[in-house]
Amino acid sequence: MSAGEFWNEFSKSKTGLVGLALMLVFVLLGAFGGLLVPFPDAARHWRDIDYWQDEPLAAPPVWTNAFAARKGAPSSILTRFRTEKETRDDGVAIETFVFAYSFTYDRPPRDLVVRVPGSGRVPMAIWLERPDGLSAELYRDQVDLSGGGENRVSVTRDCARAAIEFVRSRDEALADTMNADLIKPVEILFAKPGSGIPGAPAPLKGIYEIRIRALVVSPDFSLGRPTVIVSGQVSGIMGTDASKRDVFTGIVLGIRWALMIGILSSAVTVVAGVLLGIVAAYFGGALDWLLTRLYELVYFLPVLPFLIVISAIFKPSIWVLIAIICAFFWTGSFKTVYGMTLQIKEESFVEASRALGSGPWRIVLRHIAPMLLPYSFASMALSVPAIIVYEASVSLIGLGDATIVSWGQILESALTQGAVINGLWWWVLPPGLMIALMGMSFAFLGTALDKILHPKLRTR
């Protein structure tokens, strides 16, 4: 069948086209997805706590706001600011960076993080100006950035006392009841005056300003562009997990691994199974006996205990897992190809070729193998889902490769860090759904291929 004919047939199959479309989406996302995610180098930093520290912990996805009675402030990064420069009477220059934050939600963010890069020693102060005109001093310190670096101020972490002081300025008694370790500073700072504190105070909506004031004192001092990170109640397309990682990024990164593991393993296992099957069935004799015994051994050997032992000896690495998959999963195609070859061997045209004087290799390569190609492609497509699930299962029981970002790994951390117990559905569902989706797309593809390419040995 030529390429043109094949495409004609294939385009008639709806499931095939759906499978192909999905697979293309996966491949594109796998290749270029890194550019689309909010955290481009997340792959390297997946297990780096510092990388994710500004994200909210276990925050639901942004779109859940549509279903929430009280909408939470989403995470965002404020990068635009205006600079006010003034010079004090004593000649000291003061730079103030002003960030505007528009808050129109029902629940204030979890945290506000101010990052100011620079070098040298610089006195810095941070103020919060509320829409109602009240302002709170959040932070005041001599920051030592000698040698370069960044000053990071987290309101939740560092400004509890400042928040209490802000309350004290209006209600001394209330301030006395507050314990710096137990309050939520951002909530207090964003609360409407007069609303019940503590508890869930109704927030004041409007435009807030975060003013970062730095005194340019020493000449060897320089300040880079500051940023303010709003760590929201809701974050990202798929929320964040218990380690503050953006789930969507993890999912997209997982595509690469799923594709790689799935396609590589299925290609190797199918090719191995097909080759061994043909050789065993066609040549027969001792070779057949040997390969069939090998097949039986591998078929009946339980993979899991084997895997556990191997993982104990070598550290669990994805390449070890792929090697094991390749070593065990070739049995399916071996058996089928064995049977098919036995049948093709008896065909009249094979006999005719032998009568002409064909040697065995010519028959295998020119007559038998081409008839098995269609099955091989379909088989490859169809084994990908199983392999992906296999990797996920292995990861789930803790034997996976913890250094990669695979869907199995995401699921594993979800389960071990209590996602189910804590109702963090946005963490558990996506990897499972993706496994199912990718499995489905390969299954559709494989089924369509199988239907079209299934060898028609007779066409009358």
Place this chain on the structure above:
Amino acid sequence: MGDMTRAGTEPVLSVRGLKLHYFTSKGAVRAVDGISFDLYPGETLGLVGESGCGKTSAGSALLGMASPPGRIVEGSILVDGTEVVGMSERSLRRDLRWSKVSMVFQGAMNCLTPVYTIRELMAETYREHAPEKKRDAVAKGGEGIDNLLAESLRLVGLPAATLGRYPHELSGGMKQRVAIAMALFLEPKVVVMDEPTTALDVIVQAQILNLVKGLKRDLGLSCVFITHDLATEAEIADRILVMYAGRMAELGSSEDIFGNDPRRGSQRPRRGSSHPYTKMLLASTPRLHRRVSELAFIPGSPPDLIDPPEGCRFAPRCPFAKAKCHRDEPPISELGPGHLAACWKAMEDPEYERL
């Protein structure tokens, strides 16, 4: 028009203008495109033609069967007064198949599942086709059914012990006898046999043909015998319908088709077939006892049944074809009592002989 060979006897099977088409993605294949014939009691009608002429489809149609994507689109099939065309599947199964008309399929003997004994296979077929009350008797098992099966085996010349054997233990001829026995279970009026001897050895074939002749004689069986081999047809058929490209080319008695030997008694001498196709087919059939130095063949191949040519369908390959033949479909004309042909040449020049 009927073929009026036997005035006074009613035909047991009457087909008029039967059309069966297969509706494929490429178009409608007009496999059977208008054939008519009668079958009289105790007679064997041969349906002969090459592959693709429509004979197998016509045979299946007699049981109201058309394998998808086929459908009977036109015509009438009267079996003992009942109209088959248009009958519902349920009625066909209940009233017609096996009880009035049964079939021995092509390759039937190869359809016997090897894991069951002959008894089990036959009982299964019986259960499938027998009417309700008889079925209960069968379901209860025991000697009742065995007697029934043994009796039908006896009819075809097989010992009762065959019931306990497995299909692979039987020879081709024996298996074919089993298939014939199964077709006779409910004593149908008409049995359609589709290439029953094609896969058999020469001697076994002769034995089976003898069996069919015997059944004809003893049971008064009426039979439609389908084959591609003219010699086999000559052996068994009283009358023969030659099909070509879904249509009838010629219909006549055995003598009409093959001619008779004028040396044999005082029969009215008949020269033999009148349709060019039949003549050429005959000339292509090798003879054992007549020394023929050259065997004829028909160049070309049968027409496309999705879009058949205008006029006579055999015209492209016919050595006698004239302009009229390519233009107009020849009507069915009567060349002699009960001898019909669809050919302009035969109609206009009945004595034409030399090929």
Place this chain on the structure above:
Amino acid sequence: MSVFSPPEPADIILEVRDLRKEFIARRGRARVRAVDGVSFALRRGEILGLVGESGSGKTTIGKLIMRLVEPSSGSIEVAGFEPGPRGGGADIAYRRRVQMIFQDPYASMNPHFRIKDVLEEPLLIHHIGKTREERLAMVARVMEKVKMTPVADFLDRHPHMLSGGQRQRIATARALILRPSVIVADEPVSMIDLSTRAEILHLLKTIQEEMELSFIYITHDISTARYFADRIAVMYLGRIVEIGGRDEVIDHPFHPYTRALIAAVCEPEAGRAGTLRELQVRGEIPSASDIPSGCRFRTRCMYAAEECSALPEPGLEDIGGGHSHACRRWKEIGATRA
């Protein structure tokens, strides 16, 4: 000496001596003697028809001659030399001399191959033709020989795009392209329409005369053998029971099996429908794993007597004119050449 007499040594292109083939049936118990001591000689330019029913061993002989199956004992010689072990030089040389046309025109060609691939294969196997063009030229020549023209029309087609008759022409071309001396044709027309059969047989005959080929024509249809073959050998249960010129064997059969076979053949003539055909055999063919002692046909023979089971199996008796048969009692039966 008549043209139907046994060939002179210089004439002989293929000689088979006491060929035997025994198969062990799957269960291990049965030994099937498919070919049980067959000897014959084929002359240059001669067509020998091997006629028999199923189980006669005729197809197995074809496979033995083609070396698709190894004999249990006995020898096959082509042009005086025996083929050596498989794959060896002698084996390759043998295969260029002996070629086969198979029964099923649909199954004997790989459905994925194009016609040009089908015909090029033998050339590639035997390293004939150094360039693609050279090989294609040879392919075109052989296609013209089998009248598959215009050649360009057919080269790129797949087998299923051709009719049965056309495929068999290609199969013939494939057998001819190596310019063999002997062609084994196993039921070449039995799966083809009646009206095309003669065309193919006529083609084969023409080619045979032009190229001075020798044919082994295997068939169950003795009528086509009469038309096509020069000599006919009738086989029963693994042995030749009668062999001779075609007219001789058919018009004056001696062996009871040959006579029974001939009596069973239907002819396209009127007036048979009401009469039972008189068959001259009893019972069924015995299993090839359980061949009767003495004359193997005696269990079915109408004329079987004491001596047929008591005495050892008769060999082929020459009754003159190149006609031999294996029946001890032919005189008593009254079989004559008259």
